[in-house]
Amino acid sequence: MRGIVLAALLAGWAGLATPLAAEPDIGGVDLDAERAAIARFQDADQRLQDVGWTIIRGNAEFCPRVIPSIGLQLQDLASYGSPKIARAALGFEGDFAVETAARGSPAALSGEFARNREIVALERFDPNEWPSGSRKDWRRLKRAHDHVDAMLAEHGGITVRFADGGEARVTPVDVCATRFELMGGGRRAVADGERVVIGIEFPAFSYEEAVFAGVVAHELAHNFLAHSEWLDRNKRKRRHVRRTEREADRLMPWLLANAGYDPEAAIRFMETWGRKHDGGLFRARTHDGWDERAEVIAAEIPLIRELMAREGKADWSAHFKRGIDPDKER
Structure with a gap:
């Protein structure tokens, strides 16, 4: 039960365009x-x-x-x-x-x-x-x-x-400069350049922490790589969005490793979530299939493990190879 109080608790996203009815009296409220x-x-x-x-x-x-x-x-x-x-x-x-x-x-x-x-x-x-x-x-x-x-x-x-x-x-x-907001409803996870916003019904809330961290890392990757700004400049064409999604997938295990999580948790997220939800809400032509996405993530892990063993950190600012040139329009 979401209750009367939380029926529209969508901090930062609710808006005030719809006229509001008078508040209910608390008499009889559970x-x-x-x-x-x-x-x-x-x-x-x-x-x-x-x-x-x-x-x-x-x-x-x-x-x-x-x-x-x-x-x-x-x-x-x-x-x-x-x-x-x-x-x-x-x-x-x-x-x-x-x-x-x-x-x-x-x-x-x-x-x-x-x-x-x-x-x-x-x-x-x-x-x-x-x-x-x-x-x-x-x-x-x-x-x-x-x-x-x-x-x-x-x-x-x-x-x-x-x-x-x-x-x-x-x-x-x-x-890192980002805020996190929980929506009182919905099953989406989005990033807008300044925030990561996840709906309370997003399936990953039921996953183990490291796997749940995968979806947070994916959305953070969009913010860290300035994907929203790049798409604003280049238009949100399907092929452009797909490129940003692939790049965010690739950065996921780097972010997890530096946070102390197993970088392979990014693969487990894609497998756990993708097998059940890839053909539904999250699957679109702007995204590769979950198995392809898992392969792209896996390809990053050998270098991450090498860097962690040698330097104790996975410096993606120096070693991550961008798939998008942020300074050019394509």
Whole structure:
């Protein structure tokens, strides 16, 4: 059950074009079911943030653009389908709280960022006081994350104050510049150059971590290799998209290896996912068949293993052979 609260929790993708009906009264609402729906969403988001952080931290040395980060994902009840019900279910006074602290990140290591701990200040500003729409409004949450990034870049850290009177000062580390967002519905995984967005129904959420990391690595590869910008310049013709998909497949095992995962997990992802789903939603003429894709991935692994054995890292910025010239139009 997704519940009333999560029916449209599509952070960053919901939009506000459709007129919204009045919020339902909470009388008669099953708050236990709502809490369960929120917890399911947060469990999936935690998994996405944990794996994403592991990859962007492990590859920061090779990324074309890095940013300071503490691995903190916020939540804003204004982005929920019914903030009133969410507030009642979670027992919040305000709207902002911790969503996730990515495993191994400065936020997680501080021990201060427990899930659903309410937040009343990000440095000198209380994000609860910023204006927002009545519900399904993702813009204030984006503003809060942008503010955190700015504080980390400008001041080398951020002080977060909590509704319970606690306070934490956190210092960032460098990671590859990408955000991760979980959609409250859908089975797609996409990258837009700045974000990796995965629907909560994407089958790989049920896979073992290293295999799930394969789909995250594939989408990150699109961002790291600036595929969106290249396609914007060259038009999104089928043959162009196919070339970017092949290149993203080839970079997957490099990203996994630097994150501490077995690079062959990229092959296992393609086999596990492809056997069941290749002929359906994800299969198109813009993609090779899953078996061809697995072969392309496998061809990268000998060099990756050689580099890991010799240098302790797989420096794709120096050794990965691009299939696309990013500076030319073709």
